[in-house]
Amino acid sequence: TSSGVFLLQMGWGDLGAFGEPSKETPNLDQMAAEGMLFLDFYTASPLCSPSRAALLTGRLPVRNGFYTTNGHARNAYTPQDIVGGIPDSELLLPELLKKAGYTNKIIGKWHLGHRPQFHPLRHGFDEWFGSPNCHFGPYDSTERPNIPVYRDWEMVGRYYEDFKIDLKTGEANLTQLYLQEALDFISKQQASQQPFFLYWAIDATHAPVYASKQFLGTSQRGLYGDAVREIDDSVGKILKHLQQLGISENTFVFFTSDNGAALISAPRQGGSNGPFLCGKQTTFEGGMREPAIAWWPGHIPAGGVSHQLGSVMDLFSTSLSLAGLQPPSDRQIDGIDLLPVILQGKLIDRPIFYYRGNELMALRAGLYKAHYWTWSNSWEEHSKGIDFCPGQSVAGVTTHTQEEHTHLPLLFHLGRDPGEKYPISFASEEYQRALEHISGLVQQHKATLVPGQPQLNVCDQAVMNWSPPGCEKLGKCLKAPESDPKKCSWPH
Amino acid sequence: TSSGVFLLQMGWGDLGAFGEPSKETPNLDQMAAEGMLFLDFYTASPLCSPSRAALLTGRLPVRNGFYTTNGHARNAYTPQDIVGGIPDSELLLPELLKKAGYTNKIIGKWHLGHRPQFHPLRHGFDEWFGSPNCHFGPYDSTERPNIPVYRDWEMVGRYYEDFKIDLKTGEANLTQLYLQEALDFISKQQASQQPFFLYWAIDATHAPVYASKQFLGTSQRGLYGDAVREIDDSVGKILKHLQQLGISENTFVFFTSDNGAALISAPRQGGSNGPFLCGKQTTFEGGMREPAIAWWPGHIPAGGVSHQLGSVMDLFSTSLSLAGLQPPSDRQIDGIDLLPVILQGKLIDRPIFYYRGNELMALRAGLYKAHYWTWSNSWEEHSKGIDFCPGQSVAGVTTHTQEEHTHLPLLFHLGRDPGEKYPISFASEEYQRALEHISGLVQQHKATLVPGQPQLNVCDQAVMNWSPPGCEKLGKCLKAPESDPKKCSWPH
Numbered sequence: 007t008s009s010g011v012f013l014l015q016m017g018w019g020d021l022g023a024f025g026e027p028s029k030e031t032p033n034l035d036q037m038a039a040e041g042m043l044f045l046d047f048y049t050a051s052p053l054c055s056p057s058r059a060a061l062l063t064g065r066l067p068v069r070n071g072f073y074t075t076n077g078h079a080r081n082a083y084t085p086q087d088i089v090g091g092i093p094d095s096e097l098l099l100p101e102l103l104k105k106a107g108y109t110n111k112i113i114g115k116w117h118l119g120h121r122p123q124f125h126p127l128r129h130g131f132d133e134w135f136g137s138p139n140c141h142f143g144p145y146d147s148t149e150r151p152n153i154p155v156y157r158d159w160e161m162v163g164r165y166y167e168d169f170k171i172d173l174k175t176g177e178a179n180l181t182q183l184y185l186q187e188a189l190d191f192i193s194k195q196q197a198s199q200q201p202f203f204l205y206w207a208i209d210a211t212h213a214p215v216y217a218s219k220q221f222l223g224t225s226q227r228g229l230y231g232d233a234v235r236e237i238d239d240s241v242g243k244i245l246k247h248l249q250q251l252g253i254s255e256n257t258f259v260f261f262t263s264d265n266g267a268a269l270i271s272a273p274r275q276g277g278s279n280g281p282f283l284c285g286k287q288t289t290f291e292g293g294m295r296e297p298a299i300a301w302w303p304g305h306i307p308a309g310g311v312s313h314q315l316g317s318v319m320d321l322f323s324t325s326l327s328l329a330g331l332q333p334p335s336d337r338q339i340d341g342i343d344l345l346p347v348i349l350q351g352k353l354i355d356r357p358i359f360y361y362r363g364n365e366l367m368a369l370r371a372g373l374y375k376a377h378y379w380t381w382s383n384s385w386e387e388h389s390k391g392i393d394f395c396p397g398q399s400v401a402g403v404t405t406h407t408q409e410e411h412t413h414l415p416l417l418f419h420l421g422r423d424p425g426e427k428y429p430i431s432f433a434s435e436e437y438q439r440a441l442e443h444i445s446g447l448v449q450q451h452k453a454t455l456v457p458g459q460p461q462l463n464v465c466d467q468a469v470m471n472w473s474p475p476g477c478e479k480l481g482k483c484l485k486a487p488e489s490d491p492k493k494c495s496w497p498h
Numbered sequence: 499t500s501s502g503v504f505l506l507q508m509g510w511g512d513l514g515a516f517g518e519p520s521k522e523t524p525n526l527d528q529m530a531a532e533g534m535l536f537l538d539f540y541t542a543s544p545l546c547s548p549s550r551a552a553l554l555t556g557r558l559p560v561r562n563g564f565y566t567t568n569g570h571a572r573n574a575y576t577p578q579d580i581v582g583g584i585p586d587s588e589l590l591l592p593e594l595l596k597k598a599g600y601t602n603k604i605i606g607k608w609h610l611g612h613r614p615q616f617h618p619l620r621h622g623f624d625e626w627f628g629s630p631n632c633h634f635g636p637y638d639s640t641e642r643p644n645i646p647v648y649r650d651w652e653m654v655g656r657y658y659e660d661f662k663i664d665l666k667t668g669e670a671n672l673t674q675l676y677l678q679e680a681l682d683f684i685s686k687q688q689a690s691q692q693p694f695f696l697y698w699a700i701d702a703t704h705a706p707v708y709a710s711k712q713f714l715g716t717s718q719r720g721l722y723g724d725a726v727r728e729i730d731d732s733v734g735k736i737l738k739h740l741q742q743l744g745i746s747e748n749t750f751v752f753f754t755s756d757n758g759a760a761l762i763s764a765p766r767q768g769g770s771n772g773p774f775l776c777g778k779q780t781t782f783e784g785g786m787r788e789p790a791i792a793w794w795p796g797h798i799p800a801g802g803v804s805h806q807l808g809s810v811m812d813l814f815s816t817s818l819s820l821a822g823l824q825p826p827s828d829r830q831i832d833g834i835d836l837l838p839v840i841l842q843g844k845l846i847d848r849p850i851f852y853y854r855g856n857e858l859m860a861l862r863a864g865l866y867k868a869h870y871w872t873w874s875n876s877w878e879e880h881s882k883g884i885d886f887c888p889g890q891s892v893a894g895v896t897t898h899t900q901e902e903h904t905h906l907p908l909l910f911h912l913g914r915d916p917g918e919k920y921p922i923s924f925a926s927e928e929y930q931r932a933l934e935h936i937s938g939l940v941q942q943h944k945a946t947l948v949p950g951q952p953q954l955n956v957c958d959q960a961v962m963n964w965s966p967p968g969c970e971k972l973g974k975c976l977k978a979p980e981s982d983p984k985k986c987s988w989p990h
Contacts, residue, residue: 024517043521230914273915280511280517280773283889397919420519421719422766427888428764428888
């Protein structure tokens, strides 16, 4: 059975099936109607790189090294001056799937490090079309080079130079390129009768948001909605392609997101987290609860809904299970195999960990969530207009200083209070009962945790994408400055 | 064609189909899947009585008299010391439907006045089982009598005495009684082959929230969710009954709500307005945008979605149209006939008016909404812990003083900003263009408006439900105090 994972930066509330009022995602809604909707599905970090590392390793970022110790509880990722990346010691899903004869392709943003040793084709992927970092820019080639776009081992151009993004109009045809790549890859695999793993990690909904001309101005929601509509259309075309090739019943497909909607970019460039609190960068529900749909015609009963507490890390274990493989036994794996949930409707008891960098901020068990630390962002950043919770403010919860609650965690019941507005009284029996259970889980987790070497501590202008492999052929090699490694600055 | 209207106090975000994360409304979701979902549907007031008066008259409360002039922009309703009620001069939907041979029944809360002249059977209904006021209580029979429950002309008991509601556990079997009434009425009408109008206006989700024993503790959402589940189950049973009797294709059914979820009662007794701002009592989207589903098998295409700006007042005009009747031509009717929308997918250009008492607070045209006044509630009320926007605060928008913006209205684009968080810049071309259009609509509305006599100004302890008709037979007549009419106090 082949596997496909759509990983996008979209908020829980961006899909019609999840209550977006414009209801402009007919293909994703159809995917949900034909498959299974996960309502309690989480990413592993409120930021992109650590979530992606967790998805591909089945392990929490604090284990696989995708975190920082430069400051307490700071989100970190892989900008182009990052020195670190995915360690060789980590076993990635595509590396393991190779043993079962899979061909693995990544389309879109890799984000696990851009230096040669971190290249996706060194970590199990057979093919790549996309970029190592976010499509930020345009840059000037002096202070900062534009991000390269790779085909397999070599760059084939750079964003803004060879792959245009019009920041004024939001026009870019990248999603169409990425769609065509997916369709071609699937056709090729079907023709060769080889199982495949396709990781479609495109970034049209990440600021600077873009859409193709044919989608610009078509959404009620503005540019962000145009991008969502194009992604929705693309997902529909990929699923239809699988059906037309007659391989949909042999292909497990999962749609989800790497973090909550970036409310700092709203309303033009950011999405919606529905009824949840705050967004990307925070460990409130808006930062980490994700839209999620499993689709596998003939296997998953149509119209299913699951309240299984799920995680992007489960896609690691589930994809291995589909390939008849076991997860590695020499290390802690945080993902679980969701097949019993999906195929037999089981519910597996497991907690959800909400980390920000090196700190366990919160834990969810059942319908209860306990916050051990609360923080939105600092007063300093907030005073610059950076707001992760625009229009929302819950006293003592969306704090602008790092507040420790380890002795008396804030407890919420996410069933009757999905918006995390009403902490349960410390004096209540309910608090005592729920917290006793959760405290046990936290203790157990902390007692056995072996943190990985933090990969996101050091930044250096010299490691930026000055001269990626292949730059000579294109005449696009740039001169790197002297190496000057520094601690990266992670304000959030 | 018969008509059924389910009118409930539920928030936009309370249904699975509208994104409630627990997704516990399978029957309503199924109703939506078989019918048409309205995503931009509004009530006529952020409070119950005026909305109900508007639904049944097809006219804004400021026209039909369901408002107050005791204070500026105050919400008013019909507590049991209210002197006023629905004026005889108003023509109610059931009065008109009678001309086409309909039998009309109201089940549940009437709320258009409880003195004899306002009795629903004097205003077109043929049958009634329910109460004239909210099921507040229990009262002591001295300061305040418990609310009576009527069958047709006479009371058959009182809440808390003969119709139990356990405020501690939330247990009450009232929804089951109201369900059985509906099933029996439909059976009777089917047997007699008479067209009917059924107005099922039950109040289990209005604080104090209640549910039957079999539903208590079954929801992830606590007591409120239990009540929602029972209502969902009941709606499913009523629709199934229509199908089993073979009359579903001759019965137009509409589900909606009279105001947004009462966030002051959350989390135990209040619902969800999804991504919208604030709740009941306010003219933000959370106060007035409602869940809405039209169902009419064989006529409405399954799975339809409409962005028609709709109103509860449209149920008046639509029901008349279904009966082959014309709306009265001697008065302004604010409702429109939705049949072209529902059957042919048309979109009719019309504004939505957001009133609070005697003041037009805001107007929506297309995707733009202009606020002429902003107010959540007063600092005085807020300081008592009454919060209509818990956890939400948008500077200059969710104001605690009545802020006038008539010269420079706050403008929002509800497509990219459904949460009303980002006022559009006054200096922008978009602002100028949208506002020019909206100003014209406001001017036109104000120039032709003939306000009705305000019915909700005077309160008097003597008019409470001391001795409703039928009390003698039950030995339940109470002695009224001396009449002492006063201006009602409307703090919000």
